[in-house]
Amino acid sequence: MPIVNSANISVLVQRTLNLVDPRLVDHGLRVAYLVSRLLEVQGRYTGRDFQDLCFLAMLHDVGAYKTDEIDRMVQFESENIWEHSIYGYLFLRRLSPLGKWADGVLFHHIGAPLLNALDAPCRDVAQIINLADRVDVFVSDHGPDRPGLSAYLERSRGGRFGGEFVDLFYAADARFDLTGRLAGGEAVAFTDILPRVSLSDGDIDTYLWMLVYTIDFRSQHTVTHTITTTRISDAVARLMGMGPEEALHIHYGAMLHDLGKIGIPVEILEYPGRLSPQAMAVMRTHVSLTGEILGGAVDSVTTQIALRHHEKLDGSGYPAGLCGAELTLSQRIVVVADIVSALLGTRSYKDAYPKEKTLSILREQTARGLIDPAVVEVIALHFDEILSEVREHCTPVLAAYRGITAEYGELLRTYSALGTEKRSPSGPQYH
Numbered sequence: 001m002p003i004v005n006s007a008n009i010s011v012l013v014q015r016t017l018n019l020v021d022p023r024l025v026d027h028g029l030r031v032a033y034l035v036s037r038l039l040e041v042q043g044r045y046t047g048r049d050f051q052d053l054c055f056l057a058m059l060h061d062v063g064a065y066k067t068d069e070i071d072r073m074v075q076f077e078s079e080n081i082w083e084h085s086i087y088g089y090l091f092l093r094r095l096s097p098l099g100k101w102a103d104g105v106l107f108h109h110i111g112a113p114l115l116n117a118l119d120a121p122c123r124d125v126a127q128i129i130n131l132a133d134r135v136d137v138f139v140s141d142h143g144p145d146r147p148g149l150s151a152y153l154e155r156s157r158g159g160r161f162g163g164e165f166v167d168l169f170y171a172a173d174a175r176f177d178l179t180g181r182l183a184g185g186e187a188v189a190f191t192d193i194l195p196r197v198s199l200s201d202g203d204i205d206t207y208l209w210m211l212v213y214t215i216d217f218r219s220q221h222t223v224t225h226t227i228t229t230t231r232i233s234d235a236v237a238r239l240m241g242m243g244p245e246e247a248l249h250i251h252y253g254a255m256l257h258d259l260g261k262i263g264i265p266v267e268i269l270e271y272p273g274r275l276s277p278q279a280m281a282v283m284r285t286h287v288s289l290t291g292e293i294l295g296g297a298v299d300s301v302t303t304q305i306a307l308r309h310h311e312k313l314d315g316s317g318y319p320a321g322l323c324g325a326e327l328t329l330s331q332r333i334v335v336v337a338d339i340v341s342a343l344l345g346t347r348s349y350k351d352a353y354p355k356e357k358t359l360s361i362l363r364e365q366t367a368r369g370l371i372d373p374a375v376v377e378v379i380a381l382h383f384d385e386i387l388s389e390v391r392e393h394c395t396p397v398l399a400a401y402r403g404i405t406a407e408y409g410e411l412l413r414t415y416s417a418l419g420t421e422k423r424s425p426s427g428p429q430y431h
Contacts, residue, residue, distance in 0.1 A: 003252045006197040008297040010190035015293040016211050019263030029188040032057035034132035036193045041172045056101045063088030081109040086411045090404045096210045097203045112162040127165045144183035215262040224394040230254040231393050232337035235386045239378050253305025254334045260289025287319045309338045312370045332372040
């Protein structure tokens with residue numbers, strides 16, 4: 001099977017984000033289902049645009065993974081929604097294939113009059129996601145209460161929701177029994193929304209990097225770890241004469257090796273010092289979590305490269321305690337690349353190690369029979385060349401990270417005073 005294809009991208013996205021909080025993914029899938037049916041009735045978007053908007057709806061609350069607003073996202077009425085909306089907008093605009101639609105996420109919680117006054121782009125997309133979001137939470141709270149839902153929508157007509165979108169929901173509900181489907185508690189899979197997904201190889205790569213950034217951006221010290229591991233692995237594979245197919249397995253194995261870290265608490269990822277045995281046991285579960293994400297969705301060769309990046313030649317590694325004869329050269333390359341990336345990276349408790357110290361540690365581990373000497377020798381001989389390639393790829397990502405951080409503050413100051421009025425008993429709420 002292909003390493004990653006269009007059919008399993010949505011599976012990888014769902015499994016990865018589920019490890020933070022399955023409530024948010026389940027909500028995103030239900031919102032995407034509603035949005036897909038509303039768009040189908042509306043008839044304005046087809047083909048790739050329709051597909052992109054379904055992905056956008058599934059990821060509309062992705063900003064909550066950064067801002068820790070998940071508990072508030074699953075409540076029907078929230079006080080302040082700008083934090084996750086702004087971060088999600090910036091993340092999707094800069095680091096996903098959905099950039100042109102990102103305004104729909106930025107404005108997916110504000111009412112129609114304010115949306116029109118701001119002359120916001122993607123207004124109809126924002127309104128459709130807004131309506132689908134609130135309908136899902138209403139039905140989750142109240143069940144198949146169509147009179148109650150209609151009363152809420154009518155109170156919100158012309159306020160939170162433009163009248164045309166309320167009518168659009170009624171038409172879609174009549175056609176697809178949306179309220180009944182949601183109230184029935186039946187799980188929604190992305191294949192229910194889009195039976196077929198068609199993405200280019202470039203888009204697939206961008207979606208995978210988007211998942212990596214979702215993890216790495218949770219901790220400022222790991223922003224470039226996966227990029228560094230991947231580019232070192234790529235360079236070593238090339239310098240050691242690996243064939244194109246095996247080089248591709250190495251590339252994706254390195255890219256996906258830490259996906260499971262999204263399920264590790266940030267306080268452990270960021271702990272300023274040596275972890276306790278209990279915390280280390282939790283940290284080590286990131287490998288099995290990675291296996292849960294990749295299993296059956298990514299080919300077995302690539303999956304095993306990803307899952308064995310902490311094994312050692314003498315059997316002292318984890319999780320399986322494999323020995324040298326059981327580790328392929330491709331797996332050994334990523335093992336060493338991961339170590340180099342960790343040594344060169346900053347942590348809350350350490351600065352980046354210089355070249356001399358990094359190579360000294362690698363040679364010491366080689367002497368102890370822990371890592372492959374041939375891989376280490378290639379890195380030592382071409383260290384400056386490899387690190388130049390790493391910097392070339394890390395620089396734009398670091399720039400994007402800094403840009404997101406700076407722009408987040410600016411947009412939060414601009415928008416935080418908007419749309420936070422509480423709903424009175426007689427009128428819609430703007431938030």
